[in-house]
Amino acid sequence: EDLINRIAAGEVVERPASVVKELVENSIDAGARRIVVTTANGGMDLIRISDDGHGMDRQDLLLSVERHATSKLSMDDLDDIRTLGFRGEALASIGSVARLSVASRTADAESGLVLVVVDNGRRSGPIPQAMNRGTVIEVRDLFAQVPARRKFLKSARAEGAAITDVVKRLAMANPQVHFVLEGTDRTASNWPSVGEGALQARLGQVMGADFVENAVVLATQRHGIVVAGMAGLPTYTRANSLSQFYFVNGRSVRDKVLVGAVRAAYADYTFRDRFPVVSLYVAIDPTEVDVNVHPAKAELRFRDQGALRGAVITAIGQALAAAGF
Ligand code: ADP
Ligand code: MG
Known part of the structure:
Protein backbone atom coordinates (compact mmCIF):
# COMPACT_ATOMS: atom_id res chain seq x y z
CA GLU A 1 0.00 0.00 0.00
CA PRO A 192 -7.67 40.93 -2.63
CA SER A 193 -10.84 39.68 -4.26
CA VAL A 194 -12.02 41.81 -7.15
CA GLY A 195 -15.37 40.03 -7.63
CA GLU A 196 -16.53 37.42 -10.15
CA GLY A 197 -16.53 39.48 -13.33
CA ALA A 198 -13.66 41.82 -12.63
CA LEU A 199 -11.07 39.99 -14.66
CA GLN A 200 -9.26 43.15 -15.73
CA ALA A 201 -8.77 44.20 -12.11
CA ARG A 202 -7.26 40.81 -11.23
CA LEU A 203 -5.00 40.91 -14.29
CA GLY A 204 -3.87 44.35 -13.12
CA GLN A 205 -2.98 42.91 -9.70
CA VAL A 206 -1.14 39.88 -11.00
CA MET A 207 0.34 41.01 -14.33
CA GLY A 208 0.72 44.68 -13.47
CA ALA A 209 -1.19 47.87 -14.28
CA ASP A 210 1.19 48.35 -17.16
CA PHE A 211 -0.18 45.35 -19.02
CA VAL A 212 -3.81 46.36 -18.54
CA GLU A 213 -3.04 49.84 -19.90
CA ASN A 214 -1.33 48.36 -22.94
CA ALA A 215 -3.85 45.66 -23.82
CA VAL A 216 -7.23 45.21 -25.47
CA VAL A 217 -10.19 43.40 -23.96
CA LEU A 218 -11.26 40.19 -25.70
CA ALA A 219 -14.96 39.35 -25.84
CA THR A 220 -16.16 37.18 -28.71
CA GLN A 221 -18.21 34.08 -29.19
CA ARG A 222 -17.89 31.91 -32.27
CA HIS A 223 -19.31 28.41 -32.88
CA GLY A 224 -20.13 28.18 -29.18
CA ILE A 225 -16.58 29.01 -28.10
CA VAL A 226 -16.23 32.08 -25.88
CA VAL A 227 -12.91 33.90 -25.91
CA ALA A 228 -12.31 36.47 -23.16
CA GLY A 229 -9.36 38.04 -21.36
CA MET A 230 -6.85 40.61 -22.53
CA ALA A 231 -4.29 40.74 -25.31
CA GLY A 232 -1.31 43.09 -25.26
CA LEU A 233 -0.89 45.69 -27.98
CA PRO A 234 1.59 44.77 -30.72
CA THR A 235 3.78 47.55 -29.33
CA TYR A 236 3.92 45.83 -25.91
CA THR A 237 5.95 42.67 -26.28
CA ARG A 238 8.42 40.49 -24.41
CA ALA A 239 11.57 38.60 -25.33
CA ASN A 240 10.04 35.28 -24.25
CA SER A 241 6.63 33.63 -24.03
CA LEU A 242 6.54 33.50 -20.22
CA SER A 243 3.93 36.26 -20.18
CA GLN A 244 1.39 34.26 -22.15
CA PHE A 245 -1.32 32.71 -19.99
CA TYR A 246 -4.00 30.37 -21.23
CA PHE A 247 -7.12 29.18 -19.42
CA VAL A 248 -9.74 26.72 -20.62
CA ASN A 249 -12.94 26.42 -18.61
CA GLY A 250 -11.27 27.99 -15.60
CA ARG A 251 -8.07 25.93 -15.60
CA SER A 252 -4.62 27.09 -16.54
CA VAL A 253 -3.36 25.08 -19.51
CA ARG A 254 -0.39 24.80 -21.81
CA ASP A 255 -1.65 24.02 -25.25
CA LYS A 256 -0.05 24.13 -28.68
CA VAL A 257 -3.28 24.98 -30.48
CA LEU A 258 -3.78 28.10 -28.36
CA VAL A 259 -0.14 29.17 -28.58
CA GLY A 260 -0.25 28.72 -32.37
CA ALA A 261 -3.49 30.69 -32.65
CA VAL A 262 -2.00 33.62 -30.73
CA ARG A 263 1.10 33.58 -32.91
CA ALA A 264 -1.13 33.61 -36.00
CA ALA A 265 -3.31 36.42 -34.61
CA TYR A 266 -0.26 38.69 -34.31
CA ALA A 267 1.40 37.49 -37.53
CA ASP A 268 0.57 40.74 -39.37
CA TYR A 269 2.37 42.87 -36.81
CA THR A 270 5.86 41.62 -37.64
CA PHE A 271 7.70 40.61 -34.49
CA ARG A 272 11.39 40.04 -34.60
CA ASP A 273 11.75 37.38 -31.92
CA ARG A 274 9.26 39.24 -29.73
CA PHE A 275 6.26 37.69 -28.02
CA PRO A 276 2.91 39.32 -27.34
CA VAL A 277 1.64 39.35 -23.75
CA VAL A 278 -1.73 37.65 -23.44
CA SER A 279 -4.09 36.31 -20.85
CA LEU A 280 -6.60 34.29 -22.79
CA TYR A 281 -9.72 32.68 -21.31
CA VAL A 282 -11.57 30.13 -23.40
CA ALA A 283 -14.95 28.75 -22.40
CA ILE A 284 -15.95 25.70 -24.40
CA ASP A 285 -18.45 22.86 -24.06
CA PRO A 286 -16.65 20.43 -21.69
CA THR A 287 -17.55 17.49 -23.92
CA GLU A 288 -15.47 19.16 -26.68
CA VAL A 289 -12.29 18.89 -24.65
CA ASP A 290 -10.52 15.96 -23.05
CA VAL A 291 -8.82 17.07 -19.83
CA ASN A 292 -7.93 13.57 -18.74
CA VAL A 293 -4.81 13.36 -20.86
CA HIS A 294 -2.85 14.30 -17.76
CA PRO A 295 -4.65 16.60 -15.32
CA ALA A 296 -1.54 17.41 -13.29
CA LYS A 297 0.32 18.53 -16.40
CA ALA A 298 -2.40 20.78 -17.75
CA GLU A 299 -2.49 19.15 -21.16
CA LEU A 300 -5.67 19.07 -23.20
CA ARG A 301 -7.04 17.57 -26.37
CA PHE A 302 -9.69 19.45 -28.35
CA ARG A 303 -12.19 17.72 -30.62
CA ASP A 304 -12.28 20.61 -33.10
CA GLN A 305 -8.91 22.36 -33.13
CA GLY A 306 -9.76 24.43 -36.21
CA ALA A 307 -12.82 26.00 -34.59
CA LEU A 308 -10.83 26.89 -31.50
CA ARG A 309 -7.98 28.37 -33.51
CA GLY A 310 -10.45 30.39 -35.58
CA ALA A 311 -12.21 31.73 -32.50
CA VAL A 312 -8.95 32.93 -30.91
CA ILE A 313 -7.63 34.54 -34.10
CA THR A 314 -10.97 36.31 -34.63
CA ALA A 315 -11.16 37.52 -31.02
CA ILE A 316 -7.68 39.04 -31.02
CA GLY A 317 -7.95 40.35 -34.58
CA GLN A 318 -11.24 42.13 -33.91
CA ALA A 319 -10.07 43.66 -30.63
CA LEU A 320 -6.80 44.92 -32.12
CA ALA A 321 -8.63 46.28 -35.18
CA ALA A 322 -11.07 48.13 -32.92
CA ALA A 323 -8.06 49.70 -31.16
CA GLY A 324 -6.76 50.94 -34.51
CA PHE A 325 -4.22 48.23 -35.31
P1 ADP B 1 -9.73 15.23 -4.77
O1 ADP B 1 -9.51 16.71 -4.75
O2 ADP B 1 -9.39 14.64 -6.08
O3 ADP B 1 -11.08 14.80 -4.25
P2 ADP B 1 -7.66 15.17 -2.79
O4 ADP B 1 -6.73 14.09 -2.35
O5 ADP B 1 -7.08 16.41 -3.35
O6 ADP B 1 -8.66 14.53 -3.82
O7 ADP B 1 -8.61 15.53 -1.57
C1 ADP B 1 -9.33 14.48 -0.94
C2 ADP B 1 -10.59 15.00 -0.28
O8 ADP B 1 -10.24 15.79 0.84
C3 ADP B 1 -11.45 15.91 -1.14
O9 ADP B 1 -12.34 15.18 -1.96
C4 ADP B 1 -12.18 16.75 -0.10
O10 ADP B 1 -13.31 16.05 0.36
C5 ADP B 1 -11.18 16.83 1.03
N1 ADP B 1 -10.44 18.11 1.04
C6 ADP B 1 -9.15 18.30 0.67
N2 ADP B 1 -8.76 19.58 0.82
C7 ADP B 1 -9.84 20.25 1.32
C8 ADP B 1 -10.08 21.61 1.71
N3 ADP B 1 -9.13 22.55 1.58
N4 ADP B 1 -11.31 21.92 2.19
C9 ADP B 1 -12.27 20.97 2.30
N5 ADP B 1 -12.11 19.68 1.96
C10 ADP B 1 -10.91 19.30 1.47
MG1 MG C 1 -7.70 17.61 -5.03
Whole structure:
Protein backbone atom coordinates (compact mmCIF):
# COMPACT_ATOMS: atom_id res chain seq x y z
CA GLU A 1 0.00 0.00 0.00
CA ASP A 2 2.74 2.43 0.97
CA LEU A 3 4.71 1.56 -2.17
CA ILE A 4 1.61 2.06 -4.34
CA ASN A 5 1.14 5.47 -2.75
CA ARG A 6 4.71 6.44 -3.44
CA ILE A 7 4.41 5.42 -7.08
CA ALA A 8 1.16 7.34 -7.41
CA ALA A 9 2.83 10.30 -5.73
CA GLY A 10 5.27 10.55 -8.61
CA GLU A 11 2.31 11.25 -10.90
CA VAL A 12 0.72 13.99 -8.84
CA VAL A 13 3.61 15.36 -6.81
CA GLU A 14 6.59 16.20 -8.97
CA ARG A 15 7.80 19.21 -7.06
CA PRO A 16 6.68 21.73 -4.42
CA ALA A 17 4.72 23.73 -6.99
CA SER A 18 2.59 20.69 -7.85
CA VAL A 19 1.76 20.25 -4.16
CA VAL A 20 0.70 23.89 -3.99
CA LYS A 21 -1.47 23.49 -7.10
CA GLU A 22 -3.30 20.44 -5.76
CA LEU A 23 -3.90 22.02 -2.35
CA VAL A 24 -5.05 25.40 -3.61
CA GLU A 25 -7.40 23.68 -6.07
CA ASN A 26 -8.86 21.78 -3.12
CA SER A 27 -9.40 25.09 -1.30
CA ILE A 28 -11.15 26.54 -4.34
CA ASP A 29 -13.31 23.42 -4.62
CA ALA A 30 -14.22 23.95 -0.94
CA GLY A 31 -15.61 27.39 -1.79
CA ALA A 32 -12.81 29.36 -0.14
CA ARG A 33 -12.95 33.16 -0.46
CA ARG A 34 -9.48 33.68 0.97
CA ILE A 35 -6.47 31.42 0.53
CA VAL A 36 -3.09 32.01 2.18
CA VAL A 37 -0.08 30.17 0.76
CA THR A 38 3.03 30.18 2.97
CA THR A 39 6.34 28.64 1.93
CA ALA A 40 9.85 28.17 3.32
CA ASN A 41 12.95 27.15 1.36
CA GLY A 42 11.16 26.92 -1.98
CA GLY A 43 8.42 24.82 -0.41
CA MET A 44 10.86 22.03 0.41
CA ASP A 45 10.82 22.76 4.15
CA LEU A 46 7.25 24.03 4.43
CA ILE A 47 4.12 24.55 2.38
CA ARG A 48 1.11 25.77 4.32
CA ILE A 49 -2.26 26.39 2.67
CA SER A 50 -4.89 27.99 4.81
CA ASP A 51 -8.45 28.57 3.57
CA ASP A 52 -11.86 29.71 4.79
CA GLY A 53 -13.79 27.11 2.81
CA HIS A 54 -16.50 24.75 4.06
CA GLY A 55 -14.04 22.54 5.90
CA MET A 56 -14.29 18.84 6.73
CA ASP A 57 -16.07 16.97 9.50
CA ARG A 58 -14.36 14.08 11.30
CA GLN A 59 -15.33 11.46 8.72
CA ASP A 60 -14.33 13.56 5.71
CA LEU A 61 -11.05 14.38 7.41
CA LEU A 62 -10.24 10.70 7.91
CA LEU A 63 -11.22 9.91 4.32
CA SER A 64 -9.31 12.85 2.84
CA VAL A 65 -5.92 11.18 3.25
CA GLU A 66 -7.04 7.80 1.89
CA ARG A 67 -6.08 6.94 -1.66
CA HIS A 68 -8.85 7.30 -4.25
CA ALA A 69 -11.17 8.83 -1.71
CA THR A 70 -12.86 11.81 -3.27
CA SER A 71 -16.02 13.52 -2.13
CA LYS A 72 -16.41 15.12 -5.53
CA LEU A 73 -17.42 12.76 -8.29
CA SER A 74 -18.64 9.41 -9.45
CA MET A 75 -16.66 7.65 -12.15
CA ASP A 76 -19.31 8.11 -14.87
CA ASP A 77 -18.92 11.88 -14.59
CA LEU A 78 -15.39 11.95 -15.97
CA ASP A 79 -16.54 13.73 -19.13
CA ASP A 80 -18.06 16.60 -17.25
CA ILE A 81 -15.71 17.80 -14.60
CA ARG A 82 -16.84 20.85 -12.68
CA THR A 83 -14.67 20.70 -9.62
CA LEU A 84 -10.91 20.96 -10.02
CA GLY A 85 -9.94 17.83 -8.14
CA PHE A 86 -11.49 14.55 -9.09
CA ARG A 87 -9.14 11.67 -8.52
CA GLY A 88 -8.82 11.61 -4.77
CA GLU A 89 -5.08 11.09 -4.97
CA ALA A 90 -3.44 14.30 -3.94
CA LEU A 91 -3.54 14.18 -0.15
CA ALA A 92 -2.75 10.45 0.03
CA SER A 93 0.19 10.95 -2.31
CA ILE A 94 1.53 13.95 -0.44
CA GLY A 95 1.19 12.04 2.83
CA SER A 96 3.44 9.32 1.47
CA VAL A 97 6.32 11.66 0.60
CA ALA A 98 6.19 14.32 3.33
CA ARG A 99 5.02 15.08 6.84
CA LEU A 100 1.42 16.09 6.31
CA SER A 101 -0.99 17.64 8.74
CA VAL A 102 -4.59 18.43 7.89
CA ALA A 103 -6.61 20.63 10.23
CA SER A 104 -10.19 21.47 9.45
CA ARG A 105 -13.34 22.89 10.92
CA THR A 106 -16.85 23.03 9.51
CA ALA A 107 -19.24 25.90 10.23
CA ASP A 108 -21.25 24.00 12.84
CA ALA A 109 -18.40 22.20 14.60
CA GLU A 110 -17.46 23.13 18.17
CA SER A 111 -13.78 23.11 17.31
CA GLY A 112 -11.43 22.05 14.59
CA LEU A 113 -9.73 18.67 14.28
CA VAL A 114 -6.19 17.94 13.20
CA LEU A 115 -4.91 14.77 11.62
CA VAL A 116 -1.21 14.07 11.13
CA VAL A 117 0.30 11.68 8.59
CA VAL A 118 3.92 10.81 9.29
CA ASP A 119 6.25 9.73 6.54
CA ASN A 120 5.48 6.03 6.41
CA GLY A 121 1.82 6.82 5.90
CA ARG A 122 0.88 6.23 9.56
CA ARG A 123 -1.87 8.47 10.89
CA SER A 124 -2.29 10.05 14.26
CA GLY A 125 -5.38 11.89 15.46
CA PRO A 126 -7.70 13.44 14.70
CA ILE A 127 -7.46 15.50 17.85
CA PRO A 128 -9.28 18.78 18.59
CA GLN A 129 -7.60 22.06 17.72
CA ALA A 130 -8.83 25.63 18.05
CA MET A 131 -9.27 27.25 14.64
CA ASN A 132 -11.66 29.22 12.46
CA ARG A 133 -13.90 27.60 9.86
CA GLY A 134 -11.90 26.24 6.97
CA THR A 135 -8.87 24.08 6.42
CA VAL A 136 -5.15 24.43 7.12
CA ILE A 137 -2.82 21.95 5.45
CA GLU A 138 0.88 21.80 6.26
CA VAL A 139 3.40 19.86 4.22
CA ARG A 140 6.85 19.67 5.78
CA ASP A 141 10.12 18.13 4.58
CA LEU A 142 8.81 17.19 1.15
CA PHE A 143 10.72 14.22 -0.32
CA ALA A 144 13.04 14.17 2.73
CA GLN A 145 12.68 10.37 2.79
CA VAL A 146 12.67 10.00 -1.01
CA PRO A 147 16.21 10.89 -2.16
CA ALA A 148 15.46 9.76 -5.72
CA ARG A 149 12.85 12.55 -5.98
CA ARG A 150 14.70 15.17 -3.99
CA LYS A 151 17.61 14.82 -6.41
CA PHE A 152 15.46 16.18 -9.26
CA LEU A 153 14.47 19.36 -7.45
CA LYS A 154 16.08 22.62 -8.53
CA SER A 155 17.35 25.36 -6.22
CA ALA A 156 15.06 26.75 -3.52
CA ARG A 157 14.89 29.90 -5.59
CA ALA A 158 13.72 28.05 -8.72
CA GLU A 159 11.21 25.94 -6.80
CA GLY A 160 9.91 29.10 -5.12
CA ALA A 161 9.51 30.77 -8.51
CA ALA A 162 7.55 27.78 -9.80
CA ILE A 163 5.21 28.13 -6.81
CA THR A 164 4.73 31.82 -7.60
CA ASP A 165 3.82 30.92 -11.17
CA VAL A 166 1.26 28.33 -10.05
CA VAL A 167 -0.38 30.71 -7.57
CA LYS A 168 -0.42 33.48 -10.20
CA ARG A 169 -2.29 31.27 -12.63
CA LEU A 170 -4.78 30.15 -9.99
CA ALA A 171 -5.35 33.77 -8.98
CA MET A 172 -5.91 34.78 -12.60
CA ALA A 173 -8.44 31.99 -13.02
CA ASN A 174 -10.27 32.87 -9.79
CA PRO A 175 -10.64 36.64 -9.43
CA GLN A 176 -13.37 36.20 -6.78
CA VAL A 177 -10.83 34.66 -4.38
CA HIS A 178 -8.45 36.70 -2.21
CA PHE A 179 -4.95 35.24 -2.52
CA VAL A 180 -2.02 35.85 -0.21
CA LEU A 181 1.37 34.37 -1.08
CA GLU A 182 4.03 34.77 1.61
CA GLY A 183 6.92 33.06 3.36
CA THR A 184 10.44 33.31 4.67
CA ASP A 185 11.72 32.68 1.14
CA ARG A 186 9.85 35.40 -0.76
CA THR A 187 8.41 38.90 -0.83
CA ALA A 188 4.71 38.75 -0.08
CA SER A 189 1.97 39.16 -2.68
CA ASN A 190 -1.53 40.16 -1.65
CA TRP A 191 -4.31 40.08 -4.24
CA PRO A 192 -7.67 40.93 -2.63
CA SER A 193 -10.84 39.68 -4.26
CA VAL A 194 -12.02 41.81 -7.15
CA GLY A 195 -15.37 40.03 -7.63
CA GLU A 196 -16.53 37.42 -10.15
CA GLY A 197 -16.53 39.48 -13.33
CA ALA A 198 -13.66 41.82 -12.63
CA LEU A 199 -11.07 39.99 -14.66
CA GLN A 200 -9.26 43.15 -15.73
CA ALA A 201 -8.77 44.20 -12.11
CA ARG A 202 -7.26 40.81 -11.23
CA LEU A 203 -5.00 40.91 -14.29
CA GLY A 204 -3.87 44.35 -13.12
CA GLN A 205 -2.98 42.91 -9.70
CA VAL A 206 -1.14 39.88 -11.00
CA MET A 207 0.34 41.01 -14.33
CA GLY A 208 0.72 44.68 -13.47
CA ALA A 209 -1.19 47.87 -14.28
CA ASP A 210 1.19 48.35 -17.16
CA PHE A 211 -0.18 45.35 -19.02
CA VAL A 212 -3.81 46.36 -18.54
CA GLU A 213 -3.04 49.84 -19.90
CA ASN A 214 -1.33 48.36 -22.94
CA ALA A 215 -3.85 45.66 -23.82
CA VAL A 216 -7.23 45.21 -25.47
CA VAL A 217 -10.19 43.40 -23.96
CA LEU A 218 -11.26 40.19 -25.70
CA ALA A 219 -14.96 39.35 -25.84
CA THR A 220 -16.16 37.18 -28.71
CA GLN A 221 -18.21 34.08 -29.19
CA ARG A 222 -17.89 31.91 -32.27
CA HIS A 223 -19.31 28.41 -32.88
CA GLY A 224 -20.13 28.18 -29.18
CA ILE A 225 -16.58 29.01 -28.10
CA VAL A 226 -16.23 32.08 -25.88
CA VAL A 227 -12.91 33.90 -25.91
CA ALA A 228 -12.31 36.47 -23.16
CA GLY A 229 -9.36 38.04 -21.36
CA MET A 230 -6.85 40.61 -22.53
CA ALA A 231 -4.29 40.74 -25.31
CA GLY A 232 -1.31 43.09 -25.26
CA LEU A 233 -0.89 45.69 -27.98
CA PRO A 234 1.59 44.77 -30.72
CA THR A 235 3.78 47.55 -29.33
CA TYR A 236 3.92 45.83 -25.91
CA THR A 237 5.95 42.67 -26.28
CA ARG A 238 8.42 40.49 -24.41
CA ALA A 239 11.57 38.60 -25.33
CA ASN A 240 10.04 35.28 -24.25
CA SER A 241 6.63 33.63 -24.03
CA LEU A 242 6.54 33.50 -20.22
CA SER A 243 3.93 36.26 -20.18
CA GLN A 244 1.39 34.26 -22.15
CA PHE A 245 -1.32 32.71 -19.99
CA TYR A 246 -4.00 30.37 -21.23
CA PHE A 247 -7.12 29.18 -19.42
CA VAL A 248 -9.74 26.72 -20.62
CA ASN A 249 -12.94 26.42 -18.61
CA GLY A 250 -11.27 27.99 -15.60
CA ARG A 251 -8.07 25.93 -15.60
CA SER A 252 -4.62 27.09 -16.54
CA VAL A 253 -3.36 25.08 -19.51
CA ARG A 254 -0.39 24.80 -21.81
CA ASP A 255 -1.65 24.02 -25.25
CA LYS A 256 -0.05 24.13 -28.68
CA VAL A 257 -3.28 24.98 -30.48
CA LEU A 258 -3.78 28.10 -28.36
CA VAL A 259 -0.14 29.17 -28.58
CA GLY A 260 -0.25 28.72 -32.37
CA ALA A 261 -3.49 30.69 -32.65
CA VAL A 262 -2.00 33.62 -30.73
CA ARG A 263 1.10 33.58 -32.91
CA ALA A 264 -1.13 33.61 -36.00
CA ALA A 265 -3.31 36.42 -34.61
CA TYR A 266 -0.26 38.69 -34.31
CA ALA A 267 1.40 37.49 -37.53
CA ASP A 268 0.57 40.74 -39.37
CA TYR A 269 2.37 42.87 -36.81
CA THR A 270 5.86 41.62 -37.64
CA PHE A 271 7.70 40.61 -34.49
CA ARG A 272 11.39 40.04 -34.60
CA ASP A 273 11.75 37.38 -31.92
CA ARG A 274 9.26 39.24 -29.73
CA PHE A 275 6.26 37.69 -28.02
CA PRO A 276 2.91 39.32 -27.34
CA VAL A 277 1.64 39.35 -23.75
CA VAL A 278 -1.73 37.65 -23.44
CA SER A 279 -4.09 36.31 -20.85
CA LEU A 280 -6.60 34.29 -22.79
CA TYR A 281 -9.72 32.68 -21.31
CA VAL A 282 -11.57 30.13 -23.40
CA ALA A 283 -14.95 28.75 -22.40
CA ILE A 284 -15.95 25.70 -24.40
CA ASP A 285 -18.45 22.86 -24.06
CA PRO A 286 -16.65 20.43 -21.69
CA THR A 287 -17.55 17.49 -23.92
CA GLU A 288 -15.47 19.16 -26.68
CA VAL A 289 -12.29 18.89 -24.65
CA ASP A 290 -10.52 15.96 -23.05
CA VAL A 291 -8.82 17.07 -19.83
CA ASN A 292 -7.93 13.57 -18.74
CA VAL A 293 -4.81 13.36 -20.86
CA HIS A 294 -2.85 14.30 -17.76
CA PRO A 295 -4.65 16.60 -15.32
CA ALA A 296 -1.54 17.41 -13.29
CA LYS A 297 0.32 18.53 -16.40
CA ALA A 298 -2.40 20.78 -17.75
CA GLU A 299 -2.49 19.15 -21.16
CA LEU A 300 -5.67 19.07 -23.20
CA ARG A 301 -7.04 17.57 -26.37
CA PHE A 302 -9.69 19.45 -28.35
CA ARG A 303 -12.19 17.72 -30.62
CA ASP A 304 -12.28 20.61 -33.10
CA GLN A 305 -8.91 22.36 -33.13
CA GLY A 306 -9.76 24.43 -36.21
CA ALA A 307 -12.82 26.00 -34.59
CA LEU A 308 -10.83 26.89 -31.50
CA ARG A 309 -7.98 28.37 -33.51
CA GLY A 310 -10.45 30.39 -35.58
CA ALA A 311 -12.21 31.73 -32.50
CA VAL A 312 -8.95 32.93 -30.91
CA ILE A 313 -7.63 34.54 -34.10
CA THR A 314 -10.97 36.31 -34.63
CA ALA A 315 -11.16 37.52 -31.02
CA ILE A 316 -7.68 39.04 -31.02
CA GLY A 317 -7.95 40.35 -34.58
CA GLN A 318 -11.24 42.13 -33.91
CA ALA A 319 -10.07 43.66 -30.63
CA LEU A 320 -6.80 44.92 -32.12
CA ALA A 321 -8.63 46.28 -35.18
CA ALA A 322 -11.07 48.13 -32.92
CA ALA A 323 -8.06 49.70 -31.16
CA GLY A 324 -6.76 50.94 -34.51
CA PHE A 325 -4.22 48.23 -35.31
P1 ADP B 1 -9.73 15.23 -4.77
O1 ADP B 1 -9.51 16.71 -4.75
O2 ADP B 1 -9.39 14.64 -6.08
O3 ADP B 1 -11.08 14.80 -4.25
P2 ADP B 1 -7.66 15.17 -2.79
O4 ADP B 1 -6.73 14.09 -2.35
O5 ADP B 1 -7.08 16.41 -3.35
O6 ADP B 1 -8.66 14.53 -3.82
O7 ADP B 1 -8.61 15.53 -1.57
C1 ADP B 1 -9.33 14.48 -0.94
C2 ADP B 1 -10.59 15.00 -0.28
O8 ADP B 1 -10.24 15.79 0.84
C3 ADP B 1 -11.45 15.91 -1.14
O9 ADP B 1 -12.34 15.18 -1.96
C4 ADP B 1 -12.18 16.75 -0.10
O10 ADP B 1 -13.31 16.05 0.36
C5 ADP B 1 -11.18 16.83 1.03
N1 ADP B 1 -10.44 18.11 1.04
C6 ADP B 1 -9.15 18.30 0.67
N2 ADP B 1 -8.76 19.58 0.82
C7 ADP B 1 -9.84 20.25 1.32
C8 ADP B 1 -10.08 21.61 1.71
N3 ADP B 1 -9.13 22.55 1.58
N4 ADP B 1 -11.31 21.92 2.19
C9 ADP B 1 -12.27 20.97 2.30
N5 ADP B 1 -12.11 19.68 1.96
C10 ADP B 1 -10.91 19.30 1.47
MG1 MG C 1 -7.70 17.61 -5.03
